[in-house]
Amino acid sequence: MAKRPTLTTDSGMPVADNQNSITAGPRGPVLMQDFHLLEKLAHQNRERIPERTVHAKGSAAYGTLTITHDISKYTKAKVLQKGKKTEAFLRFSTVAGERGAADAERDVRGFALRFYTEEGNWDLVGNNTPVFFVRDALKFPDFIHTQKRHPKTNMRSPTAMWDFWSLSPESLHQVTILMSDRGLPQSYRNIDGFGSHTYSFINARGERHWVKFHFKTQQGIKNWTNAEAAQKVAYDRETHQRDLFEAIEKGNFPKWKFSVQIMPESDVDKHWYNPFDLTKVWPHKDYPLIEVGTLELNRNPKNYFAEVEQAALAPSNIVPGIGHSPDKMLQARIFSYADAHRYRVGVNAHQLPVNRPRVEANDYHADGTMRLEGKPYPDAFYEPNSFNGPLEDQSYRDPPLKIMGDAARYNHRDGNDDYRQPGELFRLMRPDQKEQLFNNYKAAMEGVPVEIVTRQIVHCYRADPEYGLGVAKALGIDFKPQTIAAE
Incomplete structure (x- = not known):
């Protein structure tokens, strides 16, 4: 049987005892000199990094x-x-x-x-x-x-x-997918x-x-x-x-x-x-x-x-x-x-x-927390330099992209049809998939104020009348399409 490796501290020092803290006598308090204990506790306190704001799991x-x-x-x-x-x-x-x-x-x-x-x-x-x-x-x-x-x-x-989605008609396409069986x-x-x-x-x-x-x-x-x-x-x-x-x-x-x-x-x-x-x-x-x-x-x-x-x-x-x-x-x-x-x-x-990367990365970034290694060209820590540091290569330049227009905050909802593709997606669904879509809306909207629910139903109706009426029926909402005809 192969000899097992020796336990060490982070610095590589062999650990003699990983079972017992250093104390003043068998019942005494722990001593500050127990650096192995302090290292383990300090590291445990830092075992978690901030989780992703989205896509956390x-x-x-x-x-x-x-x-x-x-x-x-x-x-x-x-x-x-x-x-x-x-x-x-x-x-x-x-x-x-x-x-x-x-x-x-x-x-x-x-x-x-x-x-x-x-x-x-x-x-x-x-x-x-x-x-x-x-x-x-x-x-x-x-x-x-x-x-x-x-x-x-x-x-x-x-x-x-639902307040955000119902106030953002561009979300209907994604919401339709999310509320479908594929969600x-x-x-x-x-x-x-x-x-x-x-x-x-x-x-x-x-x-x-x-x-x-x-x-x-x-x-x-x-x-x-x-x-x-x-x-x-x-x-x-x-x-x-x-x-x-x-x-x-x-x-x-x-x-x-x-x-x-x-x-x-x-x-x-x-x-x-x-x-x-x-x-x-x-x-x-x-x-x-x-x-x-x-x-x-x-x-x-x-x-x-x-x-x-x-x-x-x-x-x-x-x-x-x-x-x-x-x-x-x-x-x-x-x-x-x-x-x-x-x-x-x-x-x-x-x-x-x-x-x-699996290839060599050459840049001029410097220092920062947890820098793992230095550079193979220590004198070339800036650019341009005379010490054989990495150089740009014009052969990798992309072709120009023509861009024109006045700089402004343009309303991305103006002239944008946000109902056509959600309607087309809805019409591709089988009857049982449509029914599941309606029921998923019902489950997801439980407890949501009726004015927000109705606002979302209007979006569904504009995508396809059957879509809006189906969601309304599942939620028990008395939805009257004629109220939106003039909007």
Whole structure:
């Protein structure tokens, strides 16, 4: 039997006794000189870092992205060339709940991907829905406040949620998905994933295309009713975590088909919708899915805190051949995600193993809490310099994006049809799915003031009369459509 390693302090000093504190006699008080005791207690006090403001509860696994189709005419990104296999990391999450929340709750699911490419880390931080509740990040903090605890009652507030949604018609598309059967998936293996935002591809000729990313589950979509989920939560708050971990441990590796939608740069003004609006989808009849490859998860993390809680994914992490777009929400997330990690994990979070790229990173960042190492060129700690420090490379420059207009605060609701796509989604539902949608509204709106309920019903009715009348009937509201005809 191999000799076991010797227990040490953080500094590497061997520990002689890890069972007993140093005291003044067998019954005496503990002495301050017991530095081993103090080190253990002090470290325990700091074992928790601030949880994520959103997506606090998550599960994750490693895997592989395999590219099986040629899309080189759209992008020069090496990670997306046919035949390429790249290590991946995928963190699933719920959006609204704290770390102790149950997995089986009606909520949007986070679908945050990292690819450790030969050109650096590429992070695609999305959800299991192709749209979101708001299109302007100025409203994002307000929205998230409604999902958290009421400052007086310290409980979740359905009134706050529905008050915000009913005053924000652009949220109807996402709310319709959330209240449908897909708002309560059975497991993380049984959801689709989306980049949600519009991104850009740059090809070798310097041409830009707009792109949407899709990951379709090969395990099939499976959902629970409210009653089924309540039964699960009564016995297990970790249903999704357990399912993902155990499936991978058994070798039952989940897979997703990776596809993209491609829009020529010149098509931006050809549609009734804004292609950069996060509350809208691109119709597949206009931009059909193009298959790219397969994502497989096949390895569980060895330490959840080190590899999942400290994971710092951000849409600012892109690689040559993949870029951003004028999507207002994406533009804000480029800053906010990376900044959240600087606060939550630390300014040097990028040096931790789960966040560290698999290629050499060369920058001029200095110092900060938990700096793990110095630079290989100590004299070149500024730029420009004469000491062989890293230099810019103009060959990676993206083609210019034409932007024009007067700087102002434009009303994003003016001239924006926020009812067409929710109505189309509703009409795709089977009768039993519609009935479940109505009942889910009823369950979610319990105790909400009638004027807020009625305001939301008006939005549903404008999307499709059957939608509004069905919600009204389920809630026992005497809704008269003629009252909104003149509005």
